[in-house]
Amino acid sequence: MKRVVITGQGTINALGHDVATTLDAMRAGRSGIGPLEFRDVERLSIRVGAQVRDYRPEDHFNRQQLGLYDRFTQFAMIAARQALTSSGIAFDEELAREAGVVIGTAGGGLLTQDENYRAVYEAGKNRVHPLVVPRLMNNAAASHISMSWGLQGPCYSVATACASSNHAMGQAFQLVRSGASRVMLAGGAESMLCFGGIKAWEGLRVMSKDACRPFSADRNGMVQGEGAAVFVFEEYEHARARGAEILAEILGFSMSSDASDIVMPSRKGAAAAMSGALRDARLAPEDIGYINAHGTGTAANDRTECAAIMDVFGDNAGKLMISSTKSMHGHLIGGTGAVELLACIMALREGVIAPTVGYREADPDCPLDVVPNAAREARVNAVLSNAFAFGGLNAVLALGRS
Amino acid sequence: MTVSVRDRVLDIIAQQAVLEVSDIDPEMPLQDLGLDSLGLVEAVFALEEAFDIEIPFNANEPENSSFDISSVNAVIKAVETLVAARTA
Known part of the structure; x- marks a missing residue:
């Protein structure tokens, strides 16, 4: 390979x-x-x-x-x-x-x-x-x-x-x-x-x-x-x-299908895609420093995604940074994961974590560090980028520092 | 003969829930009728079309929308209010 x-x-x-x-x-x-x-x-x-x-x-x-x-x-x-x-x-x-x-x-x-x-x-x-x-x-x-x-x-x-x-x-x-x-x-x-x-x-x-x-x-x-x-x-x-500048390395990828509902997301399907990406990348949960969340800003997605992250990362979920840059560039539907990968590469290359803006009030169902409102400097070695689609189709990429 | 708002709402809800009108207890919460989130959105659409009204309903937090869906009766009352506002 x-x-x-x-x-x-x-x-x-x-x-x-x-x-x-x-x-x-x-x-x-x-x-x-x-x-x-x-x-x-x-x-x-x-x-x-x-x-x-x-x-x-x-x-x-x-x-x-x-x-x-x-x-x-x-x-x-x-x-x-x-x-x-x-x-x-x-x-x-x-x-x-x-x-x-x-x-x-x-x-x-x-x-x-x-x-x-x-x-x-x-x-x-x-x-x-x-x-x-x-x-x-x-x-x-x-x-x-x-x-x-x-x-x-x-x-x-x-x-x-x-x-x-x-x-x-x-x-x-x-x-x-x-x-x-x-x-x-x-x-x-x-x-x-x-x-x-x-x-x-x-x-x-x-x-x-x-x-x-x-x-x-x-x-x-x-x-x-x-x-x-x-x-x-x-x-x-x-x-x-050819002496090219390497921005990041793609370490793994995983897809899963919820096989359950045409619009409601599934905690199990999301978790399967994240843990699959970790396995494919040969990473342990503690290796991941940042997740660019799907984070659509709907109650159904945000709660399900946080629960799935806690399932996959267990005790490490609290140490992770998770942000949804959709709060800034909106949801580009079929193009969204690509724009969000820019934030993942910035995190790895520059040590800058893009924030979740517009954040005003903590949700007990989303008790994670969502990097609210202001970007943060942090060195991370590996990141995940989540995407969970209508139709129950999930796709998660794992990237590492070059 | 005019059909009352109440009867038309009951008809629409029964249709969406795949039930007979006679099986619906107006005190029942909608989820007890087997209406899931998509069914609820479809019912709201059907009510809007039937009465030519705009229903303030957000599927993200149905329980916090200004449109009361706590029971079938609450929906009937809310629709009656919106219909009255439209014809006023």
Whole structure:
């Protein structure tokens, strides 16, 4: 089995249009959540979200590309470009043949769907743009990354709702670890902040009308975000041979299915994924210093997640730091695990633990150190990143310091 | 013949709980009727559609919502209030 390291990272999300700005916001505990701005927002009861602001697509893409790229693809392309630049990797013919892309997304080109349904149903138009299908398909982002950099190895998208990008990154990790590929681009992208996207979520009645306050007793639901993060996963010897800067090592990955309820999370399923990741990484519970929680800010998730952490970590649960950065960048659904991996890498590399902001009141059902409101300096050697999706699908990554 | 708000609410709750109206004791808490969290959200939606009202219900903490769901009777009363407010 090969060792797998991360040698590049890129992002665009509500906290910033690149990694440095995003990490600055996390260090400062600054939230990107604010009033949503899009057509018909006044017909929604939920009007807050973590939108990518001051974004002009034409600064990044030409007209031909914009005809083909839904907003989620644009975000994925921007993040991929940054990740490749920061890794300094170059693809010769042989490497390009095996290098691949796995991108998690739940909604795919949901904005394209929303706009075109509006055109045919509301405006009564009988014609849509000829490229609607290649814009909206879930694999569009992965395919455009593959095409832009000529990566011809395994390339696909993963859709497991809120766990999509953790499943995507886990699979990319396994492809490199097994020797199937030496380099994979992996991450997630999501953009469903539009009238139809939020209207559907309103129906579930799990959305907050003001803020995302994970683990706080007065929390009242989740807040959606948008954006992408993409990483370069590279086989260790390959990275070392070319003198690449190693940001972190991926030590393990585990997936589990609750096999119980389509929306309610399960303590047992979450615990199985966390302990599976520890086993896969050959780590003991006491090796983990920080967990980037799924932490959606719903009562059901936060209580179940804390109980599962206590099941897995026992007496060590009290020594762990756990934070939910969704309180700042919102819940990016299929892209969330990727943006959250940035916080994990920051913890390992810089010894800075991103906080859970908006925290006001202790919840007896969440008696853990949730790093409330202010970032903290702490040296950690290994971390977990949790993702637990609707449908009962869990995916947990274990990372270590390079 | 007009059907009362009470009867329509009972009908909707019975349907969601897969029960006969005659099996419902209005003093019963909703969870005792076998309505889980998803069933509750669906019942709230059905009530909103039936009466053209907005029900302030948050599935995160159903017991702390301003919409009283402590019993079937409480729901009937809450819906009656919302319907009266809409027609006022």
